[in-house]
Amino acid sequence: MGPGDGTTIVTGGTGGLGVGVVRALVDAGHDVVVTWVVPAEADHFPDDLRQRCRLEQVDVLSERGLADLVARQAAGVWALVHLVGGYLDGAPVADMAMDGWDHQFALNVRSTALAMRAVLGVMVSQGAGRVVAVTSRAAVRPFAGASAYASSKSALITLVEAASDEVRQSNVCVNCIAPSVIDTPGNRAANPDADSGRWVSPADIGAVIAFLCAPESRAITGAMIPVFGRA
Secondary structure, three states, rough: OOOOOEEEEEOOOOOOOHHHHHHHHOOOOOOOOOOOOOOOHOOOOOHHHEEEEEEOOOOOOOHHHHHHHHOOOOOOOOEEEEEEOOOOOOHHHHOOOOOHHHHHHHHHHHHHHHHHHHHHHHHHHHHEEEEEOOOOOHOOOOOOOOOOHHHHHHHHHHHHHHHHHHHHHHHHEEEEEEOOOOOOHHHHHOOOOOOOOHHHHHHHHHHHHHHOOOHHHHOOOOOOEEEEOOO
């Protein structure tokens, strides 16, 4: 199997990072399905990409959402690129409301586990597949006020390593990338005085993910790939 022999599912593919990743994947020949939850996500998706992939409304925090999507892919699922996640800053441990902690783990870890559970059995049955999740540089370089975010992203790395060990003998590769600050409109608006030229672009992240989703990446699994740009 390869990019032309099964679906590549991209969760969270309608955002600032997602559009760059989806573009890289369709340019590489993948048959891409992009999930969305609220209508505004689909409404703002670029028209040129809309013609080159499929959009499906799926709640990735639902145990049935992605499982049902996977079951609808008659040709199987070649790759899962899980971009769904959330960020929490300015919450020192001593003052943190625990619902913020729980929400970070739900978005960043539970959603990844649910997505993996939906695809890994199918990929093992096929004898091939690729999974790429997104952690963060904060997982290995945590900073004050972001303990929930950094901890959840660190847990994601452990999840990837364990899942990789479970399926590596079936030619299923499970990896994650760790961006620094991503050059998106949202991050530029939140950091107007920063030197965004040092950040990593969605296009560059997309190129790394496209490689990890290629048949030629079969020797890489259980890895955390730094994608820091110049930040």
